[in-house]
Amino acid sequence: MGQRVLLILALLLFGHDFIHAQERLIEKGNEKFEAYSFSPAIDIYKKVLDKGYVSADLLRKLGNSYYYNADYKDAADTYKKLVADYSAEATPEDYFKYAQTLKSLGDYETSNSIMKKFIEVTKGDGRATAFTEDRDFMQEIKDNSGRYNIGPFEFNSPYSEFAPSFYKEGLIFSSDRDTGNFARYRHTWNAKDFLDLYVVNADSASINKVKKLGENVNTRLHESTSVVTKDGQTLYFTRNNIVDGKYVKDEQGIIRLKIFRAAMMEDGTWGEIEELPFNSDAYSIANPALSPDEKTLYFVSDMPGTFGESDLYMVTINQDRTFGTPQNLGPNINTEARETFPYITAGEILYFSSDGHPGLGGLDVFATKILRQDFTGKVLNVGEPVNSKGDDFTFIFNEELRTGYMASNREGGLGFDDIYSFTETKPLVFDCIQQVTGTVRDKITNEVLVGATVKVIDEENNELFSTITDSKGTYSLELDCNKGNFVRALMEGYIPFEEYIGISDGKPKIIDFYLERDRITAGFGDDLAKLLQLSTIYFDFDKYNIRKDSEVEIEKVIAAMEKYPSLKLKVNSHTDSRGAASYNLWLSQKRAESTINYMIKKGITNDRLVSEGYGETKLLNECADGVKCSASKHDINRRSEFIILE
Template sequence: MLKKPALLLVFFLAFGTVVAQQRRLERAETAYDQYSFKMAQDIYQKVLDRGFENADLLKKLGNAYYFNAEYAQAEEIYGRLVTAYPKETGAEDYFRYAQSLRSVGKYEQADAMMAEFLSRSRAMADTRVDLFKAEPDYLERIEANSGRVRLDTFRFNSPYSDFAPAYYGAELLFSSDRDTGNLARYRHTWNARDFLDLYRVDTAARRAGAPVKLDGVNSRYHESTTAATADGNTLYFTRNNVVENKQSRDASGIVRLKIFRAHKTDGVWTTLEDLPFNSDSYSVAHPTLSPDGKFLYFASDMPGSRGQSDLWRVQILEDGTFGAPENLGPKINTPERETFPFVSGNNVLYFASDGHPGLGGLDIFATKLDYLPYEGSVQNVGRPVNSSMDDFTFILSEDSHKGYFASNRPDGVGDDDIYAFTELEPLGFECIQSVSGTVRDLISNSPLSGATVRIIDENNMEIGSGITDTDGNYEITLDCNQGNFVRATREGYIPSEEYLAPSDGKPRIMDFYLERETVLAGFGDDLAKLLQLSTIYFDFDKYNIRPDAEIEIQKVIAAMEKYPSLKIRAISHTDSRGRDAYNLWLSQKRADATVAYMISKGIAPERLSGKGYGEIYLMNECEDGVPCTEEQHARNRRSEFIIQE
């Protein structure tokens, strides 16, 4: 379990509490605005709740939830579909079901549905087949990055908490409570006697002595996570918010964290500075420097953060002052915790997170800073650095291929231990692909400005987006090492989506043509187009409501209940067989039967009317005297619903 010293560096120690063993990996659902399908979704669900069900209804309701990113509901509906109607379930239904299962963490079931998708897609030209055969989920990608390092002995651990290694010339700095160890016994309150200090040790010396405290920086409060300049004369470090040698609490009684800067003069640390972007109302902590020393990276929950703590950077100007802090963006930061940044000599950002998919607790991730804020890939560094416990404060020298990190895994000496490692194989990085195009109206071909084009990964997580300009144009970039869905949406239109398999990264042009989602107001046309109704058919020479017609009529009833001002005319037709006068009478009886059924279900009579047209409006060429099959004639025996103004 992560002890109190380490929790200081995960931000929760700043609140004086200790977090129990870290949460298991959570599959965060992506939240989107309600664009298309919302009205139909409500109506279909209401019909289903009343006990009316068929494969078509379940498919449409499942798709409505899927495209609104309501994956838990989609998973339930698709599950009912594949269980009750396996012969009517298509390959795409199985694929969306598998995606929904992944989003709620049901991996074994998702694998089974994916196998069914692969089986049914054998004859299809679908690149997803090869992709999911090779990489069924993110756990496999983590395993692909595993085994690249060898863990080595770090002989300076204690029975207490040791973590936050940092390079300091030929030495190593780290944080520890080894003098007392009492923090492990005081999990829920502060105690002025029990605080972390900074230590230094020469790890390369064969006869290195015990670690010693770093003179001139430690106080009677917490010090941790350091970053030194290349010349060793400037040190950035984390400390409790201290004013006039006393802890300062915010309005909620919380002791926040701050980054301080110290300068060395004649071998002595002096001129201790409280950095200007610190605050009494939020925490700023865990500094690291860019290789050229021009940027300071840190973690904070300052305003503008996306989660519990975000990664930020600030430019260090030539005169030693600072620019404005900038958030590293949604590619890196999640609604959870991103913390403990480290920037290597090759400009790779390593950090700890429990928001990105990992093995449990905090995991170490890496991304190439050249591609911020939206480009590049965030990769889990894999085992044995990451484990099911908390893994954090990772550093690496790419020249020597040696590094350190901390973990609270159970095989350690103390509460938190430092682990040394040797990198055997570097982590592979980006394949960046540019995707551009235009979003247009399907009917008018007019460009759609303000449409959103999203990048959705294979776990249904949004990893990037762009907005079309006044000419309907967009440009986005994505990681072509993995498959992605590119989804175009605009309010009032049905989303359109295409899948891009892993590729060589060549620029891709992708245009989208969106179909308008019709709204009730002013529609004045066939309601079937709005609710995707199946045609309501009648048996030959009969006007009773068939069971299959009940489900479709229930959709109309649900729509009328949802929209009290909606008025409907039921229009019925016959085939061409029989006398014209009889067919006109029969069609009117069918219209009346349809209206009577809806009235019996609670719809006010004044909102309904019925009209029979006999054989006037045939759906095909089966006129009098034309030989047709029974199936062809059946197409003409139908009812339709028209919205009345």
């Protein structure tokens, strides 16, 4: 009995020691995992699993370690065990990453089934919303495919090359070729794997032309993802958090990423290196890109307020080289996963990589049209062959030459990551709607033309659609700003006029049309006031000076006389029957004279104008002396006429 008790105690002590040893080993693996040192973490977690110790948290961290190292086969196997054996503890992110790994392996059918499970266990996640939208993403990707011819980059090595950026006649890119270390950075770098920046003339014929960018820029830690201003005088680049040659860790022991700025010195080297002021020791800032006008810096960060693992941000570069406040590009661009590696073309198309938007697996390259720093446009997957089942990233593009470069860890490469060159054979088509509004008016009178037709005609002279001006003479159109169109205004009795609107960035446009009459069908004795549809020219009671509201109407007559220099007019003034007839005759004459005096002051010569007052002698209705009439009927008789003499 005593020996049996001792055996049980020995087994209990052994079990306790075994569990305690595994816990210590897991704690060490977690330290590596939290420090983004995934390869050592994988080795430790595998040892624990081999000894039969397993948990949901262990499988999750092992699967994520594989995932961030782009080992999608082992990641998929690990996630499969996690969601099968520990479904009650599986998180939405576990299902999403599992679906992503299956895509990377080409198993889209199973991936879709896992995404449906992801939708079941999550609420309000943008990735789930996108997947449930009535859109066939795989068909969209297929439709966008075949637009690029991809070729090799002759300066790749058996190591890792990525992050190309245009520089002079060649490129700057990042590589670990000096260390032979195959680990790489995607979201946060492993501090033990060193990357440097290299420069090469892309037209060179020799690998010996590849040179390190310079000791001032490259350090013993990571340097990567760069952009140079058009004048070649300023370099922005990513580097590990390092101060006075020593790396700096945050409270979790992680060496974060920061963006630095360097100036070109007189001797042709980079110096005056400064850290950007919005960097932080608590989170990463990386992957700089510049807007076409170089007044905005785009970058990637996991700062507070980030939607997912990393988001795209922008910040204003002030004229004095200071910076504004960083702004998140918003939920249309950023998802709960990874958005990274931005690039903005001269035509303000934003390219970036993401594993949160629907893609082929891993990081895919996406594009969206920027409209006045509005990032709500449709996000397009650029399709194959740029995108693959692997990670595709650091896409740069010269729109004028239709050529560019990108990096990928796809199968068939020379190293872990490789740079590829490409030529675009057919541009992407973005949904681009431009709002065009305005009025249609008479060119002389400035009166709005109600019921005028406004047509949209394409460059092949095909009428696309038309609209009619409303009671205020206004119209509104929505044009496809990916195409050039003519907007034409027409009105019976007027000469049509049109304006061409070319391919644009979609900014709203206002076009007011001023149509000329095709001819003035008038002769001797006709009233120009009727032809021009003038409003009544009013005078204050018992006065004959021109009122402000009447000036507007008389200006229309002046415009007609300026347009037709041979036109001569007689200005007739009439009153109603109220008041003494002799007084009305005098008052109407003074009003007629006041009218032509106003016109003479505005430049019409007096030999083209005569005036006469008729008082109440030419009434238009029955409202004579002694007849009771409403005010509106009396108003009909209070009028001015501009009778054509010649």
